[in-house]
Amino acid sequence: MAYGPNPQVGEEIATHTIAVLVDNEPGVLARVIGLFSGRGYNIESLTVTEVDPAEHLSRITIVTSGTQMILEQIKAQLGRLVPVHRVSDLTREGPHVPRELALVKVVGTGEKRVEALRIADVFRARVVDSSHDHFIFEISGDSGKLNAFTELMGPLGLSDISRTGVVAIARGAEGL
């Protein structure tokens, strides 16, 4: 326990997107999640899947928030996990493309249904399933766009949402 006032008090909280390249071995995700819960860090979003089956590499994308000191700690702690190859703070290291995908179910008939379709069109959401009284939209973009879309769908019969969480990649030619 820190002997003094919480160093977070009065310091600015920032949100960062961190990419972690790990060996895809059993328990690796548990290690990452355990690190966040054990040390009291925030996870706003976490995605993981294998990206290089031949090398058994998985990429984890974490959106987290904290003071500068905490964010540096998070990266150092991630880097310390034995199966971790690389940790990259995409927010810190320059422009990056964050994307999320959502499936949004909207139930309704009449004018509301038409309005839902109109908004979906504006957001470039695709209809992937429909009946006389429902649509399922598929929409991708940054989290802000998805938030705006689901908010607009709220009064139009929004009944179910499934979101992937954020994946992100740095702009430019350089890889992780």
Added chain:
Amino acid sequence: MFFSAESCCKLREPECGPCSAQLERRMNGRDDMSTESAQNTELQNGARLLIQALIEQDVEVVFGYPGGAVLPIYDALFQQNSIRHILVRHEQAAVHAAEGYARSTGKVGCVLVTSGPGATNAVTGLTDALMDSIPIVCLTGQVPTHLIGNDAFQEADTTGITRPCTKHNYLVKDVNELSRQVHEGFYVARNGRPGPVVIDLPKDILQTNGRYTPRAEVKHRTYRPQVKSEPARIREAVKLIAEARRPIVYYGGGVINSGDKATQELRKFVQTTGMPCTSTLMGLGAYPGSDPQFLGMLGMHGTYEANLAMYNCDVMINLGARFDDRVTGKLSEFSPNSQKIHVDIDPSSINKSVMVDLPIIGDVGEALEAMNKAWSENGNSLDQEGLKTWWNQIEEWRARHCLAYLQDGEEIKPQHAIKRLYDLTSDKDVYFSTEVGQHQMWAAQYIKFEAPNRWMTSGGLGTMGYGLPAAMGVQVAHPESLVIDVAGEASILMNIQEMSTLIQHKLPVKVFIVNNQWMGMVRQWQELLHGGRYSESYTDSLPDFVKLAESFGATGIRCTKASELDDAIRRMVETPGPVILDCCVTQNENCFPMIPSGAAHYEMLMGPDDRAAKPISEEGMVLV
């Protein structure tokens, strides 16, 4: 490597003829790995592959306890004579013993326990090793692969349970991967910031045949801790130090973990620059304790001069320490006017609680070597005028004699007991371990360690019950040396069963109980923070430690008078075999100096009369 069951007695004691004959054969190289290489292509069962890997990792001794899931390993152990097994009486003790072994030798300690309760009993030890960065490999048995997840008899999710209390862990799922994972496990435990590794071994894997992967063929895919520090940082550090007027070195256990080079380079650095140095609890012995440039331990029960020097310094050089809360006290008032250099092999230690000006990541031995070189190459020296003023100031603080105590009459003061223990053993080849409490702090204050690896104590976790098994591990590694566990009467009861292990394996550990009949450290906090309401801190119904020692087949001595103390200590030291000395001391003595919770370095309490003037803040009350 494997002998028939009849080839030797299974005691593995030095006096066992066949055992020592085989030991000799091994030393003469006739039983070494070269004869094994032929076997590399041969199939062996998992248990034998494991033993072969342990031998290749230079494991001489395993601290363990058998059970159903590890019977194949015990069978393989039975049929070989390269590795000695020390049968403990509780798995927690196996881990602490391995810690003592590791910390006193610089090698990796090895533990073997069964599944379920064997593994869960080891958890305290693993956590202790993680907190103090001790290299341990703990082999745990597991139910057969096809039963994992079925709540089978003696099944526990060992990798799940130990994930947060190990540096890394493995569940072996393929016998052909077993030896590779064992080699990797040792590599991870030993390299970078050392720590405990668990290797979970399902019983079916131990009984299936597979191929061996030699150590040399194993290269870790990801784990490459940075050992060499950046030369530019070293140059910056030297420049910063050269301009200092009130510098101080603050070093910790990392220097000892790093090894002999680090301790030698530390001595060289402190002595060529002429600056003062102070140590954490874990670092004691890295720099000679009786050298005048050493200010004693710092922190909550550190010396007046060390803490004030830390508060007032202008350049602080942290070598292998981690700004632990027991060291810093109130963070916002921690050494407010200093530039801080921090050398650590673990990047996550940098800026964790204290922001530093110049982080240097790498092995502290390498970094110190580079710093020493850069320092002398450029003909650096500290400003002698400034240094002199600084030392004058320090000598003034030192003149307060903050560790003075008054021993008068026949009642033994606990400080006096430990001081005499040190005085009467300081000419010997001696190792100390401790339990946790006031006695631990007094031992840290009054025993002067001139060399590293001679002091085993549970620092980060503060585990009562650590000292006796740790001493056991030290004695296994150093059979001819004097090994003393400085204990409290409460702590010693947490692993007292290990007396039986001492007898069985002829380990002549001496247990020096500073018996104040109280959980003294708890009582001290209750006195200070809870209005003297001594809730449950009196250790009632204590055993008769003399009779207890005798019941195990050890020697028991009791000492109640100051005039008898020296004789009792001498008897303890001179009596062969394990001894418990029950040293009955003043009951209500408190440990000073003390920085109360939440207070700054300059707010030390110097003695019992000092506290009224400095009430504990509410903020401090919530801290541990």
